[in-house]
Amino acid sequence: MKRTLFLMLLVLLSFSLILSCGKKEEAAEGAPEEAVAASGIKTGGVLVFARSGDSVGLDPGRETDGESFYGSTQIFDNLVEFKPGTTEVQPALAERWDVSDDGLLFTFYLRKGVKFHDGTDCNAEAVKFSFDRQFVESHPYYQYGPWKYWGYMDMSNIVDRLEVVDDYTVSFYLKKVEAPFLANLAMDFAAIVSPTAVEKYGAEFASNPVGTGPFKFVSWTKDDSIVLDANKDYWGEGPYLDRVIIRVIPDATARYLALKNGEVDVIDFPSAEDLELMAADSNIELIQQAGLNVGYLAMNCQKKPFDNKLVRQALNYAVDRQAIIDAVYGSAGQVAKNPIPPTMWSYNDDIDPYPYDPAKAKELLTQAGYPNGFSTDLWAMPVARPYNPNARRIAEILQANFKEIGVETQIVSYDWGTYLDKTDMGEHTMAMLGWTGDNGDPDNFLFVLLSIPAATPPAGNIAYWKNEEFTDLITQAKETFDQDVRTRLYRQAQEVFHEEAPWVTIAHSVVTVPVRSHVRDFVIYPTGKRVFQRVWLDD
Amino acid sequence: MARYILQRLLLLIPTLLGVLTIVFFMTALSPGDPARVMLGERANAQQLEQLREDLGLNKPLGEQYLIYLKRTLRLDFGRSIRTGRSVMEEIREHFPATIELALVSMFLATFFGIVIGVLSAVKQNTWLDYSAMIGALTGVSMPVFWLGLVLIMIFSVGLGWFPTGGRMEVRLFFEPITRFYLLDSLIILIRDGDPAYLKSSLQHIILPAVALGTIPIAIIARTTRSSMLETLRQDYVKTARAAGIHERRVIFRYALKNALLPVVTVIGLQFGLLLAGAILTETIFAWPGIGRWIYSAITARDYPAVQAGVIIVSAFFVGINVVVDILYSVINPKIRLR
Numbered sequence: 001m002k003r004t005l006f007l008m009l010l011v012l013l014s015f016s017l018i019l020s021c022g023k024k025e026e027a028a029e030g031a032p033e034e035a036v037a038a039s040g041i042k043t044g045g046v047l048v049f050a051r052s053g054d055s056v057g058l059d060p061g062r063e064t065d066g067e068s069f070y071g072s073t074q075i076f077d078n079l080v081e082f083k084p085g086t087t088e089v090q091p092a093l094a095e096r097w098d099v100s101d102d103g104l105l106f107t108f109y110l111r112k113g114v115k116f117h118d119g120t121d122c123n124a125e126a127v128k129f130s131f132d133r134q135f136v137e138s139h140p141y142y143q144y145g146p147w148k149y150w151g152y153m154d155m156s157n158i159v160d161r162l163e164v165v166d167d168y169t170v171s172f173y174l175k176k177v178e179a180p181f182l183a184n185l186a187m188d189f190a191a192i193v194s195p196t197a198v199e200k201y202g203a204e205f206a207s208n209p210v211g212t213g214p215f216k217f218v219s220w221t222k223d224d225s226i227v228l229d230a231n232k233d234y235w236g237e238g239p240y241l242d243r244v245i246i247r248v249i250p251d252a253t254a255r256y257l258a259l260k261n262g263e264v265d266v267i268d269f270p271s272a273e274d275l276e277l278m279a280a281d282s283n284i285e286l287i288q289q290a291g292l293n294v295g296y297l298a299m300n301c302q303k304k305p306f307d308n309k310l311v312r313q314a315l316n317y318a319v320d321r322q323a324i325i326d327a328v329y330g331s332a333g334q335v336a337k338n339p340i341p342p343t344m345w346s347y348n349d350d351i352d353p354y355p356y357d358p359a360k361a362k363e364l365l366t367q368a369g370y371p372n373g374f375s376t377d378l379w380a381m382p383v384a385r386p387y388n389p390n391a392r393r394i395a396e397i398l399q400a401n402f403k404e405i406g407v408e409t410q411i412v413s414y415d416w417g418t419y420l421d422k423t424d425m426g427e428h429t430m431a432m433l434g435w436t437g438d439n440g441d442p443d444n445f446l447f448v449l450l451s452i453p454a455a456t457p458p459a460g461n462i463a464y465w466k467n468e469e470f471t472d473l474i475t476q477a478k479e480t481f482d483q484d485v486r487t488r489l490y491r492q493a494q495e496v497f498h499e500e501a502p503w504v505t506i507a508h509s510v511v512t513v514p515v516r517s518h519v520r521d522f523v524i525y526p527t528g529k530r531v532f533q534r535v536w537l538d539d
Numbered sequence: 540m541a542r543y544i545l546q547r548l549l550l551l552i553p554t555l556l557g558v559l560t561i562v563f564f565m566t567a568l569s570p571g572d573p574a575r576v577m578l579g580e581r582a583n584a585q586q587l588e589q590l591r592e593d594l595g596l597n598k599p600l601g602e603q604y605l606i607y608l609k610r611t612l613r614l615d616f617g618r619s620i621r622t623g624r625s626v627m628e629e630i631r632e633h634f635p636a637t638i639e640l641a642l643v644s645m646f647l648a649t650f651f652g653i654v655i656g657v658l659s660a661v662k663q664n665t666w667l668d669y670s671a672m673i674g675a676l677t678g679v680s681m682p683v684f685w686l687g688l689v690l691i692m693i694f695s696v697g698l699g700w701f702p703t704g705g706r707m708e709v710r711l712f713f714e715p716i717t718r719f720y721l722l723d724s725l726i727i728l729i730r731d732g733d734p735a736y737l738k739s740s741l742q743h744i745i746l747p748a749v750a751l752g753t754i755p756i757a758i759i760a761r762t763t764r765s766s767m768l769e770t771l772r773q774d775y776v777k778t779a780r781a782a783g784i785h786e787r788r789v790i791f792r793y794a795l796k797n798a799l800l801p802v803v804t805v806i807g808l809q810f811g812l813l814l815a816g817a818i819l820t821e822t823i824f825a826w827p828g829i830g831r832w833i834y835s836a837i838t839a840r841d842y843p844a845v846q847a848g849v850i851i852v853s854a855f856f857v858g859i860n861v862v863v864d865i866l867y868s869v870i871n872p873k874i875r876l877r
Contacts, residue, residue: 046710053835054827056622144623146593151586203623222632223827225709245709249825251684257691258703258825417575458584 043240045537047519049530050249050258051268054223057206060191061134064148066528069188070268071226071246073529075117076191076211077236079108079127080182084534085523087292087344087440089186092236093122093212099481103177110168114235116194117216124170128162129195135159144203149189153438158184177479179486180441187439187527214239214533223248240536256514259284265516265537268530272330278514289524290343291511294336294445295387295434297378297398297504298463303429310368312501316354317361318405319504324397328390329507336505338494340445343526344437345483346490351498361405373406379423379431383416387434387509394432394506424458432506433462440527442490446474450497465502543868547861558853563607566842567600573840594620594842607846616847621839626847629832634851635718636706637821637828641813643721643748648755649806655756656763656802661790663768671760678757687750687823694746701746704825708739720744747824751817755809762805763798770798800871807863811856 053067060072081092091097094108114122132139134147135156150156158181160173174181184190197210209217214236215228226246230239247264249255252271256278258264270278278284299306299315306312321335337353340346365373380395381388388394395411402409409430414422423431437444448454452471454461470493477489497503513530515522518538525531574590591597595606610617616626655675659668695703706720707713713736716723721744724736770776771794779789818830829848836844 048709057624062623146589148586206623219712219714221715221827222629223831224706224825227709227712247705247709247825248827249704250822250831251688251825253688254691254704254823254825257688257696261696261699261703263702417572420575421572 041240041520041536042538043536044242046243046245047241047266047532047535047537048245048247048264049266049268049532050247050255050264052248052250052252052255054248055220055226055246058209058217058220058226059144059193059206060188060209061130061147061150061193062145062206063188064152069528070530071220071228072188072191072209072211073213074215074228074244074532075209075213075217076188076193077114077213078186078188078190078192079110080186082186082440082525082527082529084531085289085525087183087526089182089440092186093127093192103479103481104174106172106174106181107165108170108172110170111235112168114212115233116197116210116212117231118194118197118210120194120196122192122194122212123167124164125167126195127170127192128164129198130192131159131162131190133198134189141198141202144205147189149187149438153184153187153189155184179478179481180439180443182481183439183441183444188529215244218243236533238533238535240534241532244532259514259516262516265519266522266530267514270512270514272332275331275512275514283517284514285517285519287513287515287522287524289511289526290334290341291386291509292341292343292437292440292526292528293387293434294339294341294508295385295394295432295506296336296339297430297432297506298423298428299502299504300426300429300431300462300464301466301502302426302464305368305370305374306429308368309500310364311370313354314361314364314368314405315402315407316501316504317357317364318407319354319398319401319506320356321353321506322356324394325507327397328393329509331510332389332512333507333509336508337498339450339497339503339505340442340490340494341437341508341526344440344442344445346442346487346494348491348494350491351494354501358401358404365405365407370406373408375408375410376429377412378402378409379412379419379428381416381419381432382413385434386436387507388432389509391432398504421458423462426457426459426462426464428462431462437527442486443474443478446490446493446497447478450502451475463502465500467496467500467502470496470500540868544865547864551857551861554857555854558850558857559608559611560604562846562849562853563604566845567603572596573842611846611850616850617843619836619841619844621836621841621844626843629844630829630847630851632718633827633829633832636720636826637814637817637830639719639721640744640747640751640817640820640826640828641810643744644752644813645755645806645810647748648752648759648809651752652756652759653763653799653802655760657767657790657795659760660764660767660771660798668764672764675757675760678753681753683750683753683819684823686753687747687820690746690750691823701742704743704747704823706740706743706826707736708743711735711739713739747820747826750824751813751820755806755813758809759802759805763802766798766801767794770794773797800867803867803870804863807859807866811859814852814855 051067051070055068055071056065057063057068058072058075060069060076063069063072077093079092079094080089082088083090093111093114095111097106097108099106110124110127116122133141134150136142158174158176158178160175163171163173165171191211194210197208198205201208207220214231214234216231218227218229220226224247228244230242249258252269253274255267256270256274259267260281279286299312301307325333325335335353337351338348365371378395378399381391384390399409399411413419422428423433435445435449448460450461450465450470451474452466452468455464455466473489473493473496477486480486511524513524520536520538522535574587574594574596595603618624619626619629655671659671662668691703694700702708716726720740724740728734728737776789776794779793817828818834820826821828821831829852833845833848836848
């Protein structure tokens with residue numbers, strides 16, 4: 001009996017040894033040494049990117065989640081695109097465009113000779129098809145929606161119709177003057193899809209995507225991996241890689257271990273605890289950028305005592321923002337002083353943040369007629385969000401801060417759906433919430449979250465702050481296409497916001513993407529895209 | 540015998556009906572408006588109304604329940620709210636991974652569990668017995684996500700023997716045939732003579748199978764041990780020994796056969812639990828199985844997917860139990876007679 005057991009163990013051990021040898025050689029394969037001359041860029045190789053969840057689908061018009069766009073962004077192009085690492089818009093499939101004097105007609109001139117991965121032409125008809133299917137109810141492919149992002153960006157109230165002028169010219173007729181419209185066209189939902197492929201696959205197009213992008217779709221094993229091959233005929237820069245594989249590794253620590261082991265080259269959402277270990281690892285490089293988001297505490301300006309500006313300012317002085325960052329965000333967050341994040345154009349860095357000054361806060365409260373403070377509710381979200389990983393914990397810190405100046409708070413929470421409903425209706429006095437930007441345009445924060453039109457239920461402006469000066473400024477900024485004028489108006493609007501203090505701004509989360517050190521030219525896009533078009537692998 | 544089997548199968552009907560009802564009311568009565576949760580911060584009133592309409596949430600609960608029952612009985616689980624794809628198709632994509640993992644795990648657990656159990660019963664109160672039982676206790680108490688990470692630290696990062704997760708080296712570019720990867724890679728080996736896929740699929744399945752199998756191993760070992768101890772004290776074993784039959788023959792031919800009866804039940808139960816309980820292992824080892832799929836469906840309030848997933852897994856669980864019952868009556872005729 002003993003001998004049998006021993007033999008069994010021996011067999012098992014040798015079995016695992018056989019399996020394990022030869023593993024290292026496999027990893028070293030690939031990467032042909034064909035250098036792109038002057039730039040020093042090396043072409044070839046396979047890049048594996050691990051993220052936490054699978055894509056829902058790869059039809060960019062239909063999906064709403066970042067995981068889906070991680071895949072579709074590589075496969076599709078838009079008329080215009082974001083300049084890498086910024087929120088500025090630059091030409092893509094459209095080489096240039098005109099805007100009529102009244103701002104209601106956009107004409108795009110398409111790049112010629114661009115082909116979809118299925119070999120068909122990317123022309124004006126394809127552009128019209130890609131948009132029409134999202135809002136023309138009689139369109140034969142409208143039924144494959146819901147086209148949620150089209151709705152989120154209010155496109156039906158902006159776009160009246162599209163017209164094909166000739167093979168390579170397409171016009172958008174708008175219902176109103178809307179400067180952020182151009183930035184909307186750089187978003188994933190506005191990608192140009194192959195009409196031939198949509199007709200062929202119908203509802204299954206989301207599993208068989210065909211675009212003009214730097215990578216072609218090859219295969220998708222659900223919840224495991226998406227394989228994309230280089231589009232050798234790509235019209236733009238790159239791609240330098242032969243293949244990109246997008247894997248799913250749900251557990252953050254397992255993702256880190258796979259990166260450390262060299263099984264993957266880039267990972268998403270590292271856990272805060274693993275970041276220190278990664279920083280100390282010479283094979284791993286951490287790429288960081290402030291995210292396009294803001295977490296805040298809104299004070300309901302329609303309710304007493306928050307209708308008084310002095311009270312709102314007092315609470316701003318009472319909060320120790322750095323303590324919140326240290327306790328809840330760690331290296332994954334930075335203090336917010338403005339309602340828009342610092343990566344966004346027009347961010348007003350001249351504004352002095354409210355310092356942590358309880359004495360000043362008390363003085364303001366006394367001035368406002370509340371020398372003994374008051375008591376109120378403090379609503380905290382029940383879920384972790386990108387802009388706020390732990391609302392409950394932040395609520396506790398805020399509660400302690402407010403207590404110091406005599407403001408007693410009761411922490412209140414509901415399930416997520418109810419929470420959103422009730423805050424939309426303005427049932428709260430103070431509530432935490434946040435926002436993740438979509439199109440990189442300041443309007444997408446300031447108008448949606450703080451304008452007067454957004455202060456009617458269901459409200460995006462849950463502070464119910466109705467300031468005419470502010471709303472005038474951002475409405476003017478919406479209605480002009482002059483970038484300098486827009487920047488000036490938005491900077492001014494941020495000053496009004498600071499003085500009036502409808503929110504206690506809390507934090508912007510910082511996005512960290514750990515990569516193996518041989519990964520070059522990987523740039524984080526503020527809008528949350530992961531783009532591998534220009535990425536290459538060094539030895 | 541046939542009557543017994545028929546009886547067992549008929550009992551399936553109320554059991555499954557119960558499952559269907561519980562699943563429906565658990566999803567329908569869980570707090571929060573699913574439309575609101577699905578649309579998040581960006582929803583406007585018109586979109587909310589549209590979605591409620593699309594989901595049939597505007598109808599009274601009783602009517603929703605009847606529609607649901609009718610469709611489920613036709614095995615029509617509809618389309619996933621999240622992906623818009625056929626729920627049945629998605630289950631077909633995810634279930635084989637879980638079954639494969641659970642089978643390999645159960646195979647390991649059964650084999651080692653019985654060997655360890657028999658050894659510690661035969662060597663009762665020796666160091667072997669004590670260490671085996673301490674090991675079993677540790678196995679039962681160890682959280683799977685922790686054990687999984689420790690296994691990865693030691694065998695993947697430290698020794699470099701196995702990959703940290705997944706079912707197959709992604710750089711190999713593998714196209715599944717049956718979606719049971721071990722089977723598929725065996726087919727490729729026979730068809731093309733290429734062993735790389737089989738090697739990779741074996742390498743990938745070992746750590747998760749061990750992690751998932753730890754608790755069943757421990758439970759099977761403990762059940763085998765106590766059942767074996769009881770059997771070894773029976774008179775017929777003493778008689779066999781007295782008759783001078785070789786000890787190994789006494790243990791394996793006479794004692795073990797009878798001692799296995801309760802073990803079979805435990806194995807059946809554990810197998811069912813593995814199917815439903817593989818989610819932690821699937822998460823740690825990036826295993827694209829049904830547990831993770833149901834979990835993401837729950838977080839997205841994807842009702843059709845949650846309902847179908849829970850029903851399929853429950854049906855499997857119930858099915859395995861029936862098979863065990865029948866198997867049991869085959870091994871032990873006494874059961875049938877009652």
